[in-house]
Every structure is written in C-alpha cells, then in structure tokens.
Amino acid sequence: MLDMSMFRDHADVIRADHDRRGLSHDSIDEVIRLDDEWRRSRYDADQLRKQRNEAARGIAEAKKSGDESAANEILERVTDIGAKIDELSLYSDECLSKRDSLRMGIPNILHDDVPVGEDDQKNTLLSLHGEKSEMKFEPRNHNDLIELNGWVDLSRGAKVAGSRFYFMQGDLARLDMALQQYGSDFLIERGYTLVQPPLMMNREAYEGVTDLSDFETVMYGIKPDEYYLIATSEHPLTAMRMDEIIEPSELPIKLVGVSPCFRREVGAHGLSDRGIWRVHQFTKVEQIVICNPDESWDHHEDLLTNAIDLWDSLGLHYRVVNICTGDMGTVASRKYDLEAWLPGAGSYKEVVSCSNCTDYQANRLRMRYRTSEGNSAVHTLNSTAIATSRALVAIMEQYQNEDGTVAVPEVLRPYMGKEILESL
RNA sequence: GCCGAGGUCGCAUAGCCCGGUAUUGCGCGGGCCUGGAAAGCCCGUGGGAUCUUUCCCUCGCGAGUUCAAAUCUCGCCCUCGGCGCCA
Known part of the structure; x- marks a missing residue:
C-alpha cells in the first residue's frame, strides 16, 4: 500500500x-x-x-x-x-x-529500470549461467521420468486429495529433503537465521503481505476458523514484525524460511503443467530481508547473488530475467526471475522470483523503524532460494541419462549418500 | 476444554475499587554545561488533522451506559498460572 x-x-x-x-x-x-x-x-x-x-x-x-x-x-x-x-x-x-x-488495490511504484511490456514475452534477459548439457539422446520430460522411476504417484494423490496433489516417494523424496537441508545450510552460512513459520495466518496479517485478489485465486481458507494456509513462507516471515517499531540496530533482519506452500492455482490448466511442475503443495526455502529503505536496492542485488550462487552450485543451466511492467503484479517494485532450462520441455521456466517490495508491505503491516525524525516504514524483500518441486524438475531433466536414470548433483551427494537416484 | 490472574506510549510501571487533561522510571533523540567526555539539568520521544497554532483520536478488539469511559456493563481475542487431554 x-x-x-x-x-x-x-x-x-x-x-x-x-x-x-x-x-x-x-x-x-x-x-x-x-x-x-x-x-x-x-x-x-x-x-x-x-x-x-x-x-x-x-x-x-x-x-x-x-x-x-x-x-x-x-x-x-x-x-x-x-x-x-x-x-x-x-x-x-x-x-x-x-x-x-x-x-x-493500487500497485507499488515501479523501479525506473523495469522494462515496459504487456506480458512475460517482454521480460528482458540479464544473464545466462551454466551451459546446456550435450545430450546424445532425446531427453525425456520430468513427467516421463517420474513415471518411469515411480517417484511420484499422482493418481493416488488425486484419489485422496484431488488433482495436482501427489505422493512423492523413494529417492526423489529424499532429494527433496536434501535440497531443503542444503538450501537452508547455504543461507545460514551467509548470515541468515533459519525460521519455521506458522503454516496458517489470520486475515489481517495476510492482507498485509499480498494482493487482495490472491484470496480468490491463490490461498486456501480454513473454516470455521478464519485462517489461510500460507502460499509461501515469505508471508508469515514478512508479517512477523507487524505492528512493531524496530530498533535500527536490529536492521537488516535476514531470515531463511523453510515451509510447505499451498496454492489453489485457480485457472491453471494445460498439458505443459503435467507432473509436479505446478501443484497445490510444495516445499520452499525462502530468503527474507527487512531493512532500512536506503539499503534495500543493495539487498535486492544480494538476494539475487545468493540465488545465483546457489543455483550455480547445483550445476544447473538457467537464465536471469528482468520482469516487465505487465508481468509484475501489485506488491513488488522490481523483480528478477531465474528460469531453469528444461531439456525435456525445450524451454526455460521460472524457478526463482526475487523481489524488492520497498515500503508497500511495511505500510500495510504498520512495520516501522525508529529514526531521529520519528518512525518510518522499513523495506521488505523476498527471494526464492529453492522451490523444491521445481528444482527437482530441473535436476531430473538436466541430470537425466539415456536409460532414464538421474544423477545426483555433486553438492547434494553428501546429503544423499549416493550418486544416482534409484527407481522404485 | 475448565478455573484463576492479567493486557496502559519502544520497554517497564501508576491510575481502575470510587468515571472528569495518561503517572513515573529506563532506553532513544536534541539542547545546556565541558578543552573533550561522564555526571547533572532542561526539552522531546503513539496516530491524525490543521487556519502553524491549536485541536482531535489513542489504555488488547468491539458494542453498551453516560454530558463525559483506561476506569462501569456485556461479548470477543490474546498472554501467563493451575487442572484436564495429548505427539
């Protein structure tokens, strides 16, 4: 606001x-x-x-x-x-x-460097990282790989919950946990404090962090209590200091959240969304910064650097794009996305979103810091570190072998104790 | 879930019984003093409006009683303690 x-x-x-x-x-x-x-x-x-x-x-x-x-x-x-x-x-x-x-309902003021454009076609390329691996065979898409290896049971997920729910099992489930552990370790190393947030929030706190239309299209409401399942740990972690006046000595507050994320995904359909790319529930490691307004653009670059270093360390090929006006949404002033290369799908797709929300959320949350001239709004920033389901898709497609097996990225081997994921 | 005690400005605290301008301390900011500092002293330190001088709102939230509510009444939320249940 x-x-x-x-x-x-x-x-x-x-x-x-x-x-x-x-x-x-x-x-x-x-x-x-x-x-x-x-x-x-x-x-x-x-x-x-x-x-x-x-x-x-x-x-x-x-x-x-x-x-x-x-x-x-x-x-x-x-x-x-x-x-x-x-x-x-x-x-x-x-x-x-x-x-x-x-x-x-009035959106945040965009940063000057946001490109003007109607939709994601007008997002501009900032950088390319890693290389497309040479594959001397026709790469499978992740949906074929999970089926071949028995790692995800979508039909039973649909039976007990509904479409887009799933059971993840065996080595893929272990790899999911390894990613959570690795991602949070990576950020703790860089001075972030690990936080496990509440997975539900009340209406007032939720209105502080998100676009109102998200209540219809994104969030699950819990009745009879007026609770909402979180769509990302960004929401509780940012709202954590709602109605508080923060001592300047506490800033910047740097948090890494790990939590399941729940999304209704209303209106999302289509063949390209098969498998676990777009699901109602996944786990995400998230970076949060609450800071002095003068420093937020520097922190924005730092969050992007963290994401880049993390994805580089996983040995994945991806690109970074600068999100344009039409693709931006209400809350962010500027947003970078990381888009991983999916050889099976033959395209780059969004895996990380890195936003500076300036004082937009802070104003709604009445979240201020003390200055000599009175209290003034802090800035809030958030960036994905690893959304596990999407990272798994990228890993499966980029690390696949001709026989349908999938190698474990080097940095995750200590967490897995093996080099190749076993099928069920 | 039941019983009891609480929720007051950044933190702590008084005021509540008996309705009539929100008390004091700490922290923080500014000033005086000083060669410089400490100490001491003075002023400021929730939100809003404004004719720039004043005014209004604010005591967990909401409703009620009243000329007037932090104070009385009712409902709700949260915290703490005890009991119960429980991974």
Missing part, C-alpha cells in the same frame, strides 16, 4: 506509474477525492468533539465547586451534540475505509 503522502504530494508519480502499466487514473482520483472528503468531515467532527470536551470540562468544574445550576445549564446546551458527532463520524469513517480499501 502506498503512503497517503504519495497521493497528496506526489500524485503525478503514481499517475506516471499507472501510465507505464497501462492502467487508468480513476482509482487514484477517487482515493484523493475520498481523502479530501474524509479530512473535511473529520475536521468538522473534531470541532464538535472539541465543544463537547469543553462542555464536559465545564460540567466537571461546576460540579466540583458545587454549582449544580451552572452544570445543568451547560448540559442543556450540549444534549444533541453527541448525535451530531455520531452522524459525522459515521460518514468520515465510511470515507476513510473506502479510501483505504481502494488504496489497497
């Missing part, structure tokens, strides 16, 4: 941002109008409250000195003031809540 001062003093910046995104200015104008209306009615109500408080003080004074008639006289003058205040307050509260629910 953008700070109100942006709308009052720099509305031109928001308008220019909407132009880059191809959005109309209607909701900006409406926020400004409602703000104006709120301030006006709020001021009027405050003046009435002032009268009421003065009268209340007068009554207290009169009663203290035993002058009942003076007290009654004041009382008579202000009998209907309460009703007037209620009426005005109701209106101003309405303006305020309309203003803010509209404001929640």
